[in-house]
Amino acid sequence: MPRNVLFITADQWRGECLSCLGHFVETPYLDALAAEGVLFANHFANAAPCGPSRASIHTSLYQHEHGVTFNHVPLSARYTNWALQTRWAGLDPVLFGYTDTTLEKGQQDSYPEGVLPGLAPIVQLGKNIWEPVEWADWLATKGHPVPDSLADLYMKTKPQPVADERNQLAPALEVPAELHDTYFMVEEVLDYIRDRSGWCVHLSLLRPHPPWTAPEPYNRLYPPGDLPSPNRAADPGDEAKQHPFLAYAMNRKHQRMSRDDASRRRWQSGYYGLMTEVDHNLGRLFAALKASGAWDDTLVVFTSDHGEQLGDHWLIGKLGYFDESFHVPMIVFNPAPDADSHRGRRIDAFTEGVDITPTLLDWLGVDIPEQCRGESLLPATTNGDLGNRWRTEAHWEFDFSASHFHAEATFGLNPAECRLAVVRGESSKYVYFPGLPDVFFDLADDPRESVNLASDPRYRTRVEEDSRKLQAWSTRRGP
Numbered sequence: 001m002p003r004n005v006l007f008i009t010a011d012q013w014r015g016e017c018l019s020c021l022g023h024f025v026e027t028p029y030l031d032a033l034a035a036e037g038v039l040f041a042n043h044f045a046n047a048a049p050c051g052p053s054r055a056s057i058h059t060s061l062y063q064h065e066h067g068v069t070f071n072h073v074p075l076s077a078r079y080t081n082w083a084l085q086t087r088w089a090g091l092d093p094v095l096f097g098y099t100d101t102t103l104e105k106g107q108q109d110s111y112p113e114g115v116l117p118g119l120a121p122i123v124q125l126g127k128n129i130w131e132p133v134e135w136a137d138w139l140a141t142k143g144h145p146v147p148d149s150l151a152d153l154y155m156k157t158k159p160q161p162v163a164d165e166r167n168q169l170a171p172a173l174e175v176p177a178e179l180h181d182t183y184f185m186v187e188e189v190l191d192y193i194r195d196r197s198g199w200c201v202h203l204s205l206l207r208p209h210p211p212w213t214a215p216e217p218y219n220r221l222y223p224p225g226d227l228p229s230p231n232r233a234a235d236p237g238d239e240a241k242q243h244p245f246l247a248y249a250m251n252r253k254h255q256r257m258s259r260d261d262a263s264r265r266r267w268q269s270g271y272y273g274l275m276t277e278v279d280h281n282l283g284r285l286f287a288a289l290k291a292s293g294a295w296d297d298t299l300v301v302f303t304s305d306h307g308e309q310l311g312d313h314w315l316i317g318k319l320g321y322f323d324e325s326f327h328v329p330m331i332v333f334n335p336a337p338d339a340d341s342h343r344g345r346r347i348d349a350f351t352e353g354v355d356i357t358p359t360l361l362d363w364l365g366v367d368i369p370e371q372c373r374g375e376s377l378l379p380a381t382t383n384g385d386l387g388n389r390w391r392t393e394a395h396w397e398f399d400f401s402a403s404h405f406h407a408e409a410t411f412g413l414n415p416a417e418c419r420l421a422v423v424r425g426e427s428s429k430y431v432y433f434p435g436l437p438d439v440f441f442d443l444a445d446d447p448r449e450s451v452n453l454a455s456d457p458r459y460r461t462r463v464e465e466d467s468r469k470l471q472a473w474s475t476r477r478g479p
Contacts, residue, residue, distance in 0.1 A: 002198030013304035015327030029283030037333030060372035069399035083118030097204030098126030212270030224265030230311035430466030
């Protein structure tokens with residue numbers, strides 16, 4: 001039988017948010033996927049936000065190589081990607097959702113704007129919440145009223161009972177769960193794969209990306225009053241003392257979490273509710289694959305492009321150097337019989353977004369391009385580990401040179417200096433800024449990343465060691 005691929009990304013999903021990892025969020029179907037496959041517990045995005053991270057995922061290149069420094073920065077046509085490689089091999093990779101790829105001018109006549117070259121878009125739906133046209137058209141066929149402003153589909157809520165307002169429960173989205181964008185996307189995939197074989201689907205779901213407004217019953221699963229407090233200093237002024245970049249980010253309107261604790265808790269409630277909604281809809285998809293028999297021929301990969309600060313360190317969104325923005329889930333289900341003896345395995349070695357392209361191509365029997373910096377994760381599904389030559393740290397980058405950051409004026413830096421790079425090991429994290437002081441955390445003693453020890457003379461040797469590791473990584477190939 002021809003081999004299938006189901007490559008799923010859920011946008012902005014923090015790495016610890018799986019109930020099989022002990023988190024309170026309910027993810028029974030992803031837990032079941034992990035029980036049948038392999039869970040990579042220390043998987044990290046290589047960049048943020050969406051555009052740069054997905055460029056690394058799809059090309060297996062790091063940000064300083066592919067050059068996508070922020071959303072809407074073009075990905076150079078000189079680089080190949082997993083979709084082009086599979087198409088050249090005679091397969092037909094298709095897209096449901098978005099890849100947030102900005103094209104060079106020479107490519108715009110050959111590929112739809114915003115779609116990774118090589119992917120054929122079946123349904124384009126995602127980041128532009130102002131124009132969810134395909135979802136709106138589908139809703140109209142279901143008899144659901146379509147508002148004049150299509151963005152209301154993501155944000156307009158039902159009238160909230162007074163009791164709920166008193167208890168600060170998150171309001172429910174007006175669109176019901178059985179018509180929500182996540183449900184719609186899964187329905188479209190089910191329609192596409194029905195009676196097909198040898199398919200290659202990239203399902204790129206928007207959720208749990210904002211707006212954090214969930215439909216019933218998902219808006220009620222996680223009462224705001226029951227949610228944990230953020231990982232942050234009690235006073236934002238104390239938090240800001242950690243580093244000039246953190247102080248700068250906390251002063252930016254769209255990156256500092258509100259002091260209004262009730263609002264924060266409602267946002268958290270919506271965020272977690274949307275996660276469980278994604279999980280339940282993926283459960284429908286997995287069940288259909290099993291019922292049809294396609295499950296036995298389908299590689300399933302589930303991950304995210306980046307995480308979310310969600311109030312930790314007084315930040316919201318995805319940026320900087322904290323784990324909350326870059327640690328993401330990674331589950332690989334290999335249906336091959338030689339993976340049977342290692343099902344349910346948890347692997348703690350560091351894996352990265354750049355490992356996804358080699359994994360997909362490995363499964364399909366397509367040559368892995370020389371440009372790839374990552375390695376296939378498939379051997380871990382059949383061997384139970386990644387071998388003793390695997391990387392011992394994760395790496396990521398964040399560029400804040402885009403004009404809307406105003407970082408040049410804030411710090412008096414040139415654009416090339418408005419960036420950072422991270423090497424994150426089991427017991428330490430080192431952050432390099434070309435034009436600002438370094439950051440160093442002793443993760444064994446300070447797992448919450450609260451105290452910057454970069455200037456502490458007691459840690460000079462460790463800082464220098466991690467600095468050398470980062471320099472070596474920037475010129476090294478492979479894991």
